[in-house]
Amino acid sequence: MTGSRRLRVAFVGKGGSGKSTISGSFARLLARRGEPVLALDSDPLPGMPYALGVAIDDGPIPDDVVVEGPEGGPRWVLDPRCDADAVIEQYAATGPDGVKYLQFGNLWGHASTLQRAQHAWSQVVREVDPDRWHLVGDLPGGTRQAMFGWARYADTVCVVVEPTAKSLHAAARLLNLSTATWAPHHLVIVANKVTDPAEIEAIGARLGRPVASGLPLDAALADGDRLGTAPLDVAPNGAFAHGVEALIDHVESLDYPRDMREPS
Amino acid sequence: MEAGIGSLTRLGESAIDVTLVVVEPTPRSIDVARRGLHVADERGQGRVVIVANKISDDADRQRIIGAFGDRPTVFVPEDPAIDAADRRGTSPSDDAPDAPGVQAIEHIIDGLGLPDAVRG
Numbered sequence: 001m002t003g004s005r006r007l008r009v010a011f012v013g014k015g016g017s018g019k020s021t022i023s024g025s026f027a028r029l030l031a032r033r034g035e036p037v038l039a040l041d042s043d044p045l046p047g048m049p050y051a052l053g054v055a056i057d058d059g060p061i062p063d064d065v066v067v068e069g070p071e072g073g074p075r076w077v078l079d080p081r082c083d084a085d086a087v088i089e090q091y092a093a094t095g096p097d098g099v100k101y102l103q104f105g106n107l108w109g110h111a112s113t114l115q116r117a118q119h120a121w122s123q124v125v126r127e128v129d130p131d132r133w134h135l136v137g138d139l140p141g142g143t144r145q146a147m148f149g150w151a152r153y154a155d156t157v158c159v160v161v162e163p164t165a166k167s168l169h170a171a172a173r174l175l176n177l178s179t180a181t182w183a184p185h186h187l188v189i190v191a192n193k194v195t196d197p198a199e200i201e202a203i204g205a206r207l208g209r210p211v212a213s214g215l216p217l218d219a220a221l222a223d224g225d226r227l228g229t230a231p232l233d234v235a236p237n238g239a240f241a242h243g244v245e246a247l248i249d250h251v252e253s254l255d256y257p258r259d260m261r262e263p264s
Numbered sequence: 265m266e267a268g269i270g271s272l273t274r275l276g277e278s279a280i281d282v283t284l285v286v287v288e289p290t291p292r293s294i295d296v297a298r299r300g301l302h303v304a305d306e307r308g309q310g311r312v313v314i315v316a317n318k319i320s321d322d323a324d325r326q327r328i329i330g331a332f333g334d335r336p337t338v339f340v341p342e343d344p345a346i347d348a349a350d351r352r353g354t355s356p357s358d359d360a361p362d363a364p365g366v367q368a369i370e371h372i373i374d375g376l377g378l379p380d381a382v383r384g
Contacts, residue, residue: 165353
């Protein structure tokens, strides 16, 4: 990947579709290629640590590096003595394969308890050096955060869809992201838990777009899920891992506006 | 409700009679369910019943019991009939009313002790 722009990818989809499983594995496999990867988790009940194999529970950016913002600006901002690089260095966890993992927070009660951490997380995502890190993000299930622009850091958004009516319904709505002012350059359909190639065709027909990647239903992953073991640790050479490798290749191969592809 | 606990945190206190916390036998799901329990207890959201879903064996049962102790718990077995209905986009209770998973869900209603007028 030398000489090309870093990837900025986010995963959306209905709850349970496999966003966290795929995004965490995507981040690790990309890191295994020798690339610097920052995994961004904006789910207040995060699943990405399990997929990454990161031993972390509640790990928000601490309130003591967040101060009141300027009048007319964001309510909370990072302490000026602490920039995005410093936050990543100090508060992002380091997981297997060297992935750095930055959490939005982990909710125990009302979302207001995470307000400072949430603002700080958003500021880091806005200000992170795009030439330094590949960004791989995981959003909560459903459409809310996606429609409010939480994936605007990504130029490729992967819509993860299971071959079920509920999941297809959510995916169809998420494809409306293409009309948003912050629309990503690419919306990529990722079919997950596929048991029959015909399901991939049916998903593509229903959504009116080609499916870029079809990942298999894998009983080993479900077993790992029960034990809290990351997919790449339970089935490192399985069809799922190979499918995610192919997805990375696909995202890398996409065309981006010329100015975005130029090396820094 | 919406997945997660956001909707639960936005309800008024004591707004509902019974909270069913649905949990799969995985560490991630158990973690979320613990948070849901915490909010339901704190905000007085009625009687709380754990609905342990996709239970395939005794190890799964023990994971749930280990996490939630003596909380009232209903176990719903992993059931291919429910998965198949999901893929078809149909209701499991229409497609496979006698399937073990559907029967277990029916027993949840029995266990809540609702008056017939409420149950319909």
